[in-house]
Amino acid sequence: xxxxxxxIEEVSDEVRRDKLFGFFKKYLWVFIGLVIFIxxxxxxxxxxxxxxxxxxxxxxxxxxxxxxxxDAGAFAIIAESGGTAAVLAKLDQAAxxxxxxxxxxAASILDEISADGDVSPIYRDLALLKSIMVNGQNMxxxxxESAFAGLTSxxxxxxxxxxxxxxxxNLRNGDTAAVLNxxxxxxxxxxxxxxxxxxxxxxxxxxxxxxxxxxxxx
Numbered sequence: 001x002x003x004x005x006x007x008i009e010e011v012s013d014e015v016r017r018d019k020l021f022g023f024f025k026k027y028l029w030v031f032i033g034l035v036i037f038i039x040x041x042x043x044x045x046x047x048x049x050x051x052x053x054x055x056x057x058x059x060x061x062x063x064x065x066x067x068x069x070x071d072a073g074a075f076a077i078i079a080e081s082g083g084t085a086a087v088l089a090k091l092d093q094a095a096x097x098x099x100x101x102x103x104x105x106a107a108s109i110l111d112e113i114s115a116d117g118d119v120s121p122i123y124r125d126l127a128l129l130k131s132i133m134v135n136g137q138n139m140x141x142x143x144x145e146s147a148f149a150g151l152t153s154x155x156x157x158x159x160x161x162x163x164x165x166x167x168x169x170n171l172r173n174g175d176t177a178a179v180l181n182x183x184x185x186x187x188x189x190x191x192x193x194x195x196x197x198x199x200x201x202x203x204x205x206x207x208x209x210x211x212x213x214x215x216x217x218x
Contacts, residue, residue: 110131
């Protein structure tokens with residue numbers, strides 16, 4: 001390969017990398033928002049159904065109002081009530097802080113939830129996944145490996161989203177082969193949504209790779 005060809009290839013790779021990170025910068029907050037508000041909203045409804053006491057009703061309504069207003073301060077106040085409502089409030093508070101450009105503060109709240117053995121496993125997993133989303137670039141390789149080991153295991157509630165985040169970490173580390181392996185694992189899973197498939201395909205094409213799906217019989 002000539003020096004000119006080598007230079008052109010390096011520039012092309014750099015442009016491609018910039019486009020990829022632009023892609024994730026564009027959609028990262030969408031991922032976070034969808035996960036927290038879908039899960040959080042459903043949990044609030046269940047919380048209201050399961051509790052008949054007046055104080056539970058008040059807390060549930062306060063959560064819904066805080067979600068509507070995207071008020072981190074309001075969530076912090078609700079979090080003092082304890083129980084499931086407190087966990088939901090902290091998750092929402094972290095989401096708001098992330099949107100407001102405070103990833104370290106958000107990650108601190110999320111890490112507290114994920115390490116709390118009294119919290120339901122699904123919320124611990126959600127908190128850990130969100131912590132990686134907002135602060136993964138500041139986590140050590142060992143901590144990331146340990147987190148993904150649990151989040152991407154068979155049967156884990158957020159397995160596919162966790163594999164997607166793992167692909168982002170591998171992309172950040174420049175490991176294209178690992179990224180494509182992660183994307184392929186998502187594509188062959190029958191539980192993958194069409195929206196996630198579209199994101200995976202877009203990233204794979206940007207990387208110049210090919211994802212073989214069951215439908216294509218590859």
